[in-house]
Structure formats: C-alpha cells, structure tokens
Amino acid sequence: xxxxxxxxxxxxxxxxxxxxxxxxxxxxxxxxxxxxxxxxxxxxxxxxxxxxxxxxxxxxxxxxxxxxxxxxxxxxxxxxxxxxxxxxxxxxxxxxxxxxxxxxxxxxxxxxxxxxxxxxxxxxxxxxxxxxxxxxxxxxxxxxxxxxxxxxxxxxxxxxxxxxxxxxxxxxxxxxxxxxxxxxxxxxxxxxxxxxxxxxxxxxxxxxxxxxxxxxxxxxxxxxxxxxxxxxxxxxxxxxxxxxxxxxxxxxxxxxxxxxxxxxxxxxxxxxxxxxxxxxxxxxxx
Amino acid sequence: xxxxxxxxxxxxxxxxxxxxxxxxxxxxxxxxxxxxxxxxxxxxxxxxxxxxxxxxxxxxxxxxxxxxxxxxxxxxxxxxxxxxxxxxxxxxxxxxxxxxxxxxxxxxxxxxxxxxxxxxxxxxxxxxxxxxxxxxxxxxxxxxxxxxxxxxxxxxxxxxxxxxxxxxxxxxxxxxxxxxxxxxxxxxx
Numbered sequence: 001x002x003x004x005x006x007x008x009x010x011x012x013x014x015x016x017x018x019x020x021x022x023x024x025x026x027x028x029x030x031x032x033x034x035x036x037x038x039x040x041x042x043x044x045x046x047x048x049x050x051x052x053x054x055x056x057x058x059x060x061x062x063x064x065x066x067x068x069x070x071x072x073x074x075x076x077x078x079x080x081x082x083x084x085x086x087x088x089x090x091x092x093x094x095x096x097x098x099x100x101x102x103x104x105x106x107x108x109x110x111x112x113x114x115x116x117x118x119x120x121x122x123x124x125x126x127x128x129x130x131x132x133x134x135x136x137x138x139x140x141x142x143x144x145x146x147x148x149x150x151x152x153x154x155x156x157x158x159x160x161x162x163x164x165x166x167x168x169x170x171x172x173x174x175x176x177x178x179x180x181x182x183x184x185x186x187x188x189x190x191x192x193x194x195x196x197x198x199x200x201x202x203x204x205x206x207x208x209x210x211x212x213x214x215x216x217x218x219x220x221x222x223x224x225x226x227x228x229x230x231x232x233x234x235x236x237x238x239x240x241x242x243x244x245x246x247x248x249x250x251x252x253x254x255x256x257x258x259x260x261x262x263x264x265x266x267x268x269x270x271x272x273x274x275x276x277x278x279x280x281x282x283x284x285x286x
Numbered sequence: 287x288x289x290x291x292x293x294x295x296x297x298x299x300x301x302x303x304x305x306x307x308x309x310x311x312x313x314x315x316x317x318x319x320x321x322x323x324x325x326x327x328x329x330x331x332x333x334x335x336x337x338x339x340x341x342x343x344x345x346x347x348x349x350x351x352x353x354x355x356x357x358x359x360x361x362x363x364x365x366x367x368x369x370x371x372x373x374x375x376x377x378x379x380x381x382x383x384x385x386x387x388x389x390x391x392x393x394x395x396x397x398x399x400x401x402x403x404x405x406x407x408x409x410x411x412x413x414x415x416x417x418x419x420x421x422x423x424x425x426x427x428x429x430x431x432x433x434x435x436x437x438x439x440x441x442x443x444x445x446x447x448x449x450x451x452x453x454x455x456x457x458x459x460x461x462x463x464x465x466x467x468x469x470x471x472x473x474x475x
Contacts (some may be wrong), residue, residue, distance in 0.1 A: 031459035033417040068464065124394040131397075131409040132463055138459030139410075139450050146454050255316045 006282070014132065017048035021274070022148065023243065023258035024059040027052060027280060030147055031140075041279035044257065053249035054153040058160035059242055062175055065137055065164055067104040069173040072133040074105070079104075080122045085109060101212025108133070124152055137164050137171055152249040154194075155238070156186035180234035187238055188229045194248050197271065198222050203242055204270045212262040220242050247271055319350040355439045356404055364389045365437075366400050368430045371421070378421045386429070391435075403441035407432055407449050410460070414453050419460030425456045 021028075022044075030041045044050060074091070083197075088105050089196045092098040112129050120128075141163045145151070164173045178185070191198060204221040205215045217240040224231040232238050238245065247256065247267040256271075258264035259279045268275035368383055372378045390412045397405050411432040418425065431452065434446050454460065 031461040033418040033462045037459070037462075038419075050403060064461075111464055120391065120400075123398050126408070127398055127405065128394045128412075131405045132413060133414070135406055135409045135450070136464055137458045139454060141459065142451060143454050143459050 005186040018046055018255065019051065019253040020047040020255040020257050021047040021152075021247075021253035022050060022052045022056070023246055023260070024052075024063070024097075024111055024278070025255070025259035026257050026277075027056060027060060027144070028064065029085065029259060031143055037059065039282045041258075043276055043281070047255070049150070049151055049253075050148045051150045051250055051253055052144075052148045053155075053156050053246040054151055054157045054160040055245045055249060056139075057151065058157050058175075060140075060144065061160065061164070061173060064104070064173065064237075065140055066173045067101045068133050068137050069164070069171045070101060071105045072130060072137065072171050074131065075126060075130045081113075081124070081125050083108070084126070084129075103247075107231065124270050128132055131186065134166070134171065135154075137173065138166060139145065148215060152252075154186070154190045154249040156190075157185075158184045178234055178236075178238070180230060183230075183233050187232050189246070190248075191225055192230045194251070195226070197248050197251070198244065199226065201267065202226075204266055206252065207242060211266075214240070214243065214263055215266065233267050243267060314336060327407075332411050355396075356393050356400055356408070356436050357468065360393055360396075361433055361437045364433050365430065368398065368426055368433065372425055373420065373423055373426070376420065383421070385416070387412075389417055403446050404436060406446045407435050407441070410434070410446075410450055410453055412455075413460060413463045414458040417458065428452045428456050430457075446472075455470065 002132065011210055026040055030037055030044075074087050075084055078087050085106070088102060092105075094100045109129070112125075112132070114278060115194040159175050159178070162174055162176070166172070195210075199222070202219050205211050206256070208215070211219070221232070221237055221240050222244075243260070243263045244267065245257075245265070248271070251271060254274065255276055256264060256268045256273045257276045257278070259277055260274075261277060261280060264277070267273075297448065364386060367382050367389070371382050391409065393408055397408055400408075411429065414425070415429065428449075432449050435449060437439060438445075450460070
C-alpha cells in the first residue's frame with residue numbers, strides 16, 4: 001500500500017467526520033439533567049468532532065458559575081434555607097440590574113427544594129445545598145473540557161482560562177476587568193485576521209429589518225473597531241461581540257449549534273454554515 | 287481508562303500519596319505534591335469547617351480526614367441495590383433508582399457530622415443519581431465506587447478528585463442538579 005493511498009484513504013475518512021461548533025447557549029443545555037440534555041445530545045450524536053470557543057467558556061462562567069458562586073457565598077452567611085432566600089432578596093432585589101442573578105439563585109434553590117424530604121433537618125438542607133453548589137462550580141470546567149473534542153482559542157481570552165478555585169473558604173470565580181492599556185488577550189489580532197468576516201457580519205446586520213439588540217450592539221462595536229481595533233479592549237466591549245467572536249472562532253467547522261436563533265441564523269448564513277437548534281426543533285415538534 | 291474499578295482507584299490514590307501519576311492519560315489524579323503541598327489547596331479544605339483554623343486544617347489535609355462517617359446501614363442498602371440493579375429491565379431500574387435517590391437523601395442527615403470529603407462525594411453521587419434516567423453498567427460501577435468510598439471513615443482530597451473525574455468521564459454533569467436555572471446572558475453585569 002502506498003503512502004499516497006494511505007493519505008487518500010485517511011482524507012476520505014476525515015471527510016466523513018461531521019464537525020460542529022457549539023455556542024454557550026447549547027453547552028448550558030448539555031449540562032442539564034437528562035430530559036433537557038437528551039434533546040441536544042441526540043442532535044449532536046452524529047458529529048464526530050465537537051468544538052466550542054474559549055470565549056463561550058468565558059460566557060458560561062460569567063452567566064452561570066458566577067451567580068452560583070454568589071449563592072454559595074450567601075449560603076455561608078445564613079443558618080437556614082429560608083433565611084438564604086431573605087438574604088438574597090435583601091441584598092440584591094433592590095437593584096434592577098441584579099434581577100437575573102436573583103432569578104437564577106431562586107431557581108437553583110427551587111431545584112433543591114423539589115427533592116428534599118420533609119424530615120431532613122434545617123442544617124442538613126443548607127449543608128446539602130452548599131456542598132452541591134461547591135461541587136458544581138469546581139467540576140464545571142472539567143465537565144466543559146470533557147464535553148467537547150476541541151476548544152478554539154482565537155481570542156486568547158485570559159478570563160476564560162481562569163478556572164474557578166476555592167481559597168480560604170471562598171469560591172473564586174474571578175472575572176477580571178480588562179484594561180485597554182494592559183492587553184493580555186489576542187482579540188486585536190483576531191479582529192485584524194478575520195476583519196472581512198466581521199465586516200460582512202456588520203453589513204448583514206445593517207440589512208436586517210429588525211435586528212436583535214445584541215446584533216445592533218455588535219454592529220456598533222465592529223464599526224468602531226474598523227477605525228481602531230484597540231476599541232475592542234476595555235469597558236467590556238468585547239462581551240457585546242460575544243456570539244460573533246464565538247462564531248468566527250469556529251470557522252473551520254461545518255455546522256453551528258446554538259439555541260438563540262436571533263443571532264445565530266444570521267451568523268450561520270454570513271459565514272456559510274448550517275445551523276442546528278435542537279431545542280427549537282424539539283419545541284416545534286411538540 | 288485509568289480507573290475502571292475500585293482497585294485501580296485505590297492504586298490511583300496510592301500513587302497520589304507517593305507523588306506519582308497513575309494511568310496513561312492526563313485525566314488521572316493529581317500528584318501528591320499538587321494535592322498536599324499547594325497553599326491554595328490547603329486553604330481550600332477549610333471550607334465547610336468553620337470551627338477549624340487554616341493551620342489546623344493543614345494537619346487534617348496531610349493526614350486524611352477522619353469523620354464519624356455516614357450511616358453505614360444506609361450505605362449497605364445502597365450497595366446492595368446497585369449490585370442487584372438490572373439495567374435491562376426498565377421497571378426494575380426505575381424502582382431501584384428511586385430507592386437509591388431516597389437513600390442518598392437520607393444520608394444527608396448523617397453527613398452533617400462527617401468530613402468535608404464525605405460530603406463532597408455524597409453530593410457528586412446524588413447529583414448523578416438524580417440527573418440520570420437509566421444508568422448503564424459503567425455508570426453503575428461509578429455509583430458503586432462512590433458508595434464504597436463513602437463507607438470509609440478516612441477519606442482524602444484525592445478520593446474526591448478521582449470520583450469527580452470518574453463521574454464526569456461517565457457523562458455526568460456536575461451542574462445537572464441546578465438544571466432549572468435559566469440560561470442566557472446578563473448584559474447588565
């Protein structure tokens with residue numbers, strides 16, 4: 001058998017492998033309990049290569065793990081579960097910007113309450129909640145890494161690489177502020193290298209009749225970055241480009257998989273990818 | 287797979303104590319140096335033990351934690367259910383799984399007097415048992431390993447690390463129990 005033949009056989013085998021790039025929204029679905037997870041896992045079953053982006057991991061950490069860390073910290077300050085709910089309400093509820101965090105914390109508590117026998121003592125109930133949150137956060141990055149074949153890291157997001165840790169009894173899900181004068185990631189190079197794609201996305205957003213708020217924000221950021229790519233750094237501007245960064249990071253993949261059509265239908269179209277949204281498809285089917 | 291059975295887990299833990307890595311993959315236990323010498327890691331285990339100082343904890347970390355342990359009869363019951371689990375019979379699996387869930391919940395009563403390591407493994411096990419629909423044979427093996435560990439009065443951080451990785455490698459998400467939490471981005475934060 002010749003080397004050329006081997007190469008050709010290897011190439012044809014590679015062609016058969018379907019590849020998919022998964023957004024944060026769908027990764028979150030994948031780590032849920034079996035009923036919700038199964039829908040997504042079945043849809044991804046045929047893909048031999050599953051990727052995501054380090055920027056998606058950053059969003060996962062910021063949108064979910066950080067709120068759980070807050071719940072954990074709050075649980076250490078009270079003696080009973082009902083006091084915990086009161087504590088969160090007193091400390092967060094007055095501020096409209098915290099509504100989502102309050103909502104997430106409440107939902108996490110509800111998930112636990114639904115599985116507690118009436119005779120479990122208060123101390124055990126709170127302990128159980130605390131330990132579950134602790135292990136969920138500390139195991140989250142390992143789960144993320146095991147759930148995909150490869151993580152693209154085009155932006156070199158430093159904040160994504162900071163794994164949650166436990167120090168002195170406190171969970172650290174740190175998300176440091178980026179400073180324009182002290183750039184540690186590669187977002188500027190990433191933008192310059194893929195500028196054409198960013199501009200195409202911007203043009204496509206401009207052509208939409210009713211773009212989502214997130215897409216409008218992304219368009220504004222791209223417009224400013226075209227003039228000076230350093231604009232991307234600082235003041236959390238890169239976050240407003242989140243889905244765009246994740247999508248461009250997965251350019252080598254055949255499919256995109258996401259659960260937010262408002263943004264990903266456009267991104268898939270512009271970047272020439274097929275989009276799958278198993279959650280939407282399951283809802284439509286039912 | 288570096289940890290296919292309880293024996294190999296013990297080997298892994300032993301390797302961790304002796305500063306060697308067990309198994310051929312990167313997903314094995316951390317080395318003893320990492321586990322027992324890291325300042326951060328020593329501080330980690332002060333969590334949930336408010337009556338102990340960090341210095342006291344250092345001793346506990348180097349010398350594995352000894353707790354009163356969990357309710358032994360419940361653990362025995364859990365082990366016998368797992369051993370008799372019939373994965374091919376849906377009805378049988380459903381009933382057994384529900385029994386396991388009940389037992390694990392009851393174990394939390396004795397968990398308040400056990401070590402942090404027992405509590406960690408109990409949480410990892412419970413999260414998996416609640417989130418799974420029908421466990422396969424490999425997943426049952428991991429359940430069994432966790433129950434065996436919980437029966438030990440002496441546990442270490444290495445036990446927790448190995449069990450956590452074992453459950454993740456069998457497809458369990460540590461976040462599954464929090465699955466009612468809605469997803470989505472928080473643009474205001």
